[in-house]
Amino acid sequence: MSSRHTRWSNWLLLVPALALLAGILLVPLIRTLWYSVFDPDWTLENYGALFTDGVTTTVLWRTVVTAAMVTVATLLIGYPYAYLMTRVSPRARGVLLAIVLIPFWTSVMARNFAWIVILQDGGPVQSLFAFFGADDVVFYGTTVGVTIAMTQVMLPFMVLPLFSTLGGIDRRLLLAARGLGSSPTAAFWKVFWPLSRGGVMAGVILVFTLSLGFYVTPALLGSPQESLVAQLLAQRTTLLLDFAAAGALGMVVLVVTLVLVAWANRLGGAVSAIGVVAAGPVKESR
């Protein structure tokens, strides 16, 4: 299919998509960047202010901590789950994969509302803890509650890179280690874990990065005193109309996100994991 005369027509087909993305994403982002550095003259003051205004650093730190908690949670849950996926039959594997993707594709609001119902004061979770004697456990309005809800949605982005890597590890290596005298635990730490590190890193970076930008979940399940960076951004834009400050903060978050995702991609195919998630929970069969 190397007819040269259709080459320009192919690029023509790309014009609508590229124009749309340029117009709706690129131009607004550049405009925002503009606002942040031309206020009205060239200045980096807005970026400097991020560190000095007393709020941004606190919020950023809180966001990083939350994202870290989500990352740890997804790793602890996702690693065994991904490992299980490599061991079961292909059909079970397909089912497990589809189930992982379900929260991602379920309505955002429905999902968050469900967590409100579950984690609220007087709700089922609190009643459960009270039943076992822990009376003052609060989840609604706390970072822990936000973490739980975010974990549910972020798990596919940990499971997929992990599954891809774990599936490629030859389990006979484990049997060999056992044969040479290692206990099962030692065999795991000395043989399996090191080989899975690439996927782990990719998943960790991907989940951490995507968690930084969450808005709806912290807004609904967290408390206003403990806002995350997304809420701060929203506040500065719509309430304070401080486009310069919002722009600066937004650019920082964006650049950090893109750099980290690119890094995760190098380590373990993060973009293809995103592609699998984007392909939906139901597989096309030929």
Place this chain on the structure above:
Amino acid sequence: MTPIAPETAQNPTLEAAPGSPPAPKAARRRYRHVDPIPWWLKAFGGLVVVFFILPTLFVIPMSFSDAQTFEFPPRGFTWRLYENFFTNPVWLDSLRNSFLVAVLTAVLATTVGTAAAVALWRLPGRAARLVRTLLMVPIVAPAIVVAVAVYIAFLGWRLTGTVTGYVLAHTAIAVPYVLVSVTGALGGLDPRLLRAAASLGSSPGRAFVRVTMPLISRGILTGAIFAFIVSFDEVVLALFLRSPVFQTMPVQMYNSVTVEIDPTISAASSIMVVAVTVIFLLPPLLRGRGRRR
């Protein structure tokens, strides 16, 4: 996906090169006792599955509650919330707006995305791969940053609160999903079929219509459905672009929690959950019935 070596570990006497089909069921069953999956791992998997599915299901019993709050367990049994959802103009308008925007987004995103997918499929080389990565950026970029930037720009362009603004913004986000879907379908298309079509007298345009399109139609449809769902469900951009007279359903649901406690959100959520589930289960079910031919 990388090859699954575990199959060979379960069948040490069979020659299995990576990527070869898994060992026949009988053989695998025979060797399972040599290297079985630990019970606690299976139990853990079960718990995780529950974690994925169960929480969202809570909205369904809530939707029949008679209470004015979100208290759980729900009190009484009534269809009142569903009634309210379908008769209250605030909810109805938001439903209608969401529907309108989602349909338009689906149409636009599918057209643009399919064209891009076809173009990228035909073009080899680094430039094409770069473009493909660029077109995936909307999924990766944090929704809040995109929303802020778009809001600021749309303010200047007077697109906030308009159907046009919503459709354009949602289309930009939905295109990557269509791209993934159609690209997947194109992956199964044998390029030699197009050569055959040319040798039989079809110009490239006619070959596209008579050969390519029918064979990727399922991928296009799936992409359209995804674009619809992505738009219908979208919250962050919708919150920024709203105006007092134009709100989408997710925004109305957001208001029912933050502005004024409105238990109708349970009914709305239940409908959303059931609707999306049905939409996703439909294609494989239809395909299953067709296969009995």
Place this chain on the structure above:
Amino acid sequence: MTTTPETTVRAGGAAQGGRGGTEIRLEHVTKDFGLATPAVDDVSLTVEPGEFMTLLGPSGSGKTTTLNLIAGFETLTAGTISLGGRDVSDVPPHRRNLGMLFQNYALFPHLTVAQNVAYPLRERKVPKKEIARKVAEVLELVQLTGRDDHHPAQLSGGQQQRVALARAIVFEPAALLLDEPLGALDRNLRSALQTEIRRIHREVGSTFVFVTHDQEEAMNLSDRIALFNDGRIEQVGTPQQLYAEPETLFTARFLGDSNVFELGRAELDGKVGWDGETWAIDPATVAAHPGVRERSAIVVRPEDVEVAVRREDVPAGANAVRAVVRDVEYMGSYRTLLLAMGDRGLPGRTRVAPLRGDYAAGDEITAWWRPEAQRIVAA
């Protein structure tokens, strides 16, 4: 876009493409992909109207690329291609009116057998009734009636190839191009379809250009063979000519088995020496190829080599070489003796009738042949 395919290329000779066939002429055709050597290097070839021409050669020799150039799927780097006297070098493939048969059949999976075959007729806006008639006619020709409503996935490999064949000839193209169409089939099926293709060629009468790497298939089917080597045409001729009168060592080795005695640079008048033996050269058996003066080799087919137990039994005037039997292969209607010839132990082979003589590994014999049977080729 205004002309329908059949009006853009008219067949030479008879009124339409089908009967009588079209001449295909390649003149100094070159295709360069930017690699070390061009895939097709200055190839000139004329396929006569109605001829069955095979492009034969090892993988990578340029035969498939040449076919793709004729079809229009690749663009020419240099040279011209004419169909029926008309230059089509710049004509896109969908307007060349050439039928094509692919190795993987390339049947449209979403269409039925009848719809597949009707496809080119629909592109040419043939009226419905006419389409039905022609489809039925051509399916009968390839002996595949009664499966009109089946989809390709429901047919066997051989049946799919018949449908592909029907689809490629139903619109009476100027010529039919076949790209190793039988490669994916097993031996028996391949034989059967070879017979089919020959029969259809005789009945339809168009020009066929067939690509294969299988020399037996080529010799079986073709009126003429163009042997490709490394992007160039090594030799063109009838199967008989290529087999009995090869010009080069490559040709001799590619078609059939040979015993090869390299001579290097040698004077080829009268007598020549090899490893202590002296052999007569019949000037009629020397290739016309100019390279023969530089480096040459003697080629003798195994069936022309006789075996004598004692040197004295070799007839006068024959060329002989001492040899040791390495192995005996029983081939059914004959036996093959694998020999080590001369002091160097050059591998050779000869055929003997199954019941004549008893040979075993280690036997010292003399292999001999008549000078008329040998061929001196450029090496």
